[in-house]
Amino acid sequence: MLAAFEYFAPKTVEEALSLLSKYKDKAKMIAGGQSMLVVMKQRLLTPEYLIDIKGLTALDYIKYDEKQGLRIGALTIHRAIEKSPDIQKHFGVLSEMEGNLATIQTRNWGTIGGNLCHSDPAGDPATVFIVLKARFKLASSGKERIIEAEDFSTDYLEADLKPNEMLIEIQVPNPPPHTGTAYEKLMVMKGDMGVVGAAVSITLDSKGGCQDARIALSNAASIPLRAKKAEKVLIGKTINDGLLTEAGEVAATEADPPNDVHGSAEYRREMVKVFVKRVARLALEKTKAAR
Numbered sequence: 001m002l003a004a005f006e007y008f009a010p011k012t013v014e015e016a017l018s019l020l021s022k023y024k025d026k027a028k029m030i031a032g033g034q035s036m037l038v039v040m041k042q043r044l045l046t047p048e049y050l051i052d053i054k055g056l057t058a059l060d061y062i063k064y065d066e067k068q069g070l071r072i073g074a075l076t077i078h079r080a081i082e083k084s085p086d087i088q089k090h091f092g093v094l095s096e097m098e099g100n101l102a103t104i105q106t107r108n109w110g111t112i113g114g115n116l117c118h119s120d121p122a123g124d125p126a127t128v129f130i131v132l133k134a135r136f137k138l139a140s141s142g143k144e145r146i147i148e149a150e151d152f153s154t155d156y157l158e159a160d161l162k163p164n165e166m167l168i169e170i171q172v173p174n175p176p177p178h179t180g181t182a183y184e185k186l187m188v189m190k191g192d193m194g195v196v197g198a199a200v201s202i203t204l205d206s207k208g209g210c211q212d213a214r215i216a217l218s219n220a221a222s223i224p225l226r227a228k229k230a231e232k233v234l235i236g237k238t239i240n241d242g243l244l245t246e247a248g249e250v251a252a253t254e255a256d257p258p259n260d261v262h263g264s265a266e267y268r269r270e271m272v273k274v275f276v277k278r279v280a281r282l283a284l285e286k287t288k289a290a291r
């Protein structure tokens, strides 16, 4: 049974923010409700005021600009990201990631903002946004701030979001030339949450050396984790199989994975090694196709 709450369905972002600023930590937002209803049923959250933002169509958009890159409104559903021609063309990794996120039914209702704000370390999008150097725009009444994707999750199911703030937009810069980005997760069945996942972005210089690398892990710690030591294994070198193995091994030492019915911490560490190597190889392959 859900605890009693008062329900609001604001028609504008300003109205939603004003409700948040009035009720602060007594209020919670609900977008698709796919994660929110679960935590409410478990009584992990018992908001007195529930602000339903699903109808805020002003935040349902995907915009691409050659100079500014990609901007995705927080109320955009997963399926729209998967199917967007601009995303398929310029940020194929996002479309591929979404194609393996849950089922079509779930993707047709769940929002990207809800996914990120739920801050589940097993979630797929956060990890990919970290390697794409994305930034999130947060708003409260009369104020806005920008936060790097990698700083957004602060702990298990906790995000750097003040009680009067909401996520408005995800901003993804165009990657430099010769950049390849890939994401894969270990799924028992297609569409499952990953037992672990790895996102890797590699930028090559004009001589084919690794100019920059970003590695992030899902379900390998209490937050989506950037594996900075593993990145350093690759940066400034000519990547070969031995270096990819080493990057995987170093990433496994950075991970602090959970121990649960889906896999022991030890098994997950082994899988981090396998997935970092495999996904980095894919990212490297993709640099060839990138301009």
Ligand SMILES: Cc1cc2nc3c(=O)[nH]c(=O)nc-3n(C[C@H](O)[C@H](O)[C@H](O)COP(=O)(O)OP(=O)(O)OC[C@H]3O[C@@H](n4cnc5c(N)ncnc54)[C@H](O)[C@@H]3O)c2cc1C
Residues within 6 Å of the ligand: 028, 029, 030, 031, 032, 033, 034, 035, 036, 037, 074, 075, 100, 101, 102, 103, 106, 109, 110, 111, 112, 113, 114, 115, 116, 117, 118, 122, 123, 124, 125, 161, 165, 166, 167, 168, 191, 192, 193, 194
């Ligand atoms: C069957 C199933 C399978 C799934 N599989 C996967 C998977 O494989 N990979 C994966 O990554 N995810 C998976 N998910 C999670 C799913 O993607 C998320 O539940 C969904 O995206 C959350 O979006 P929502 O719109 O339902 O958010 P809600 O449940 O409405 O909200 C989630 C949280 O975010 C807050 N919130 C929502 N929007 C905002 C905003 N704009 N600003 C501030 N706070 C906000 C809410 O207050 C709440 O705390 C799965 C979910 C289900 C039900």
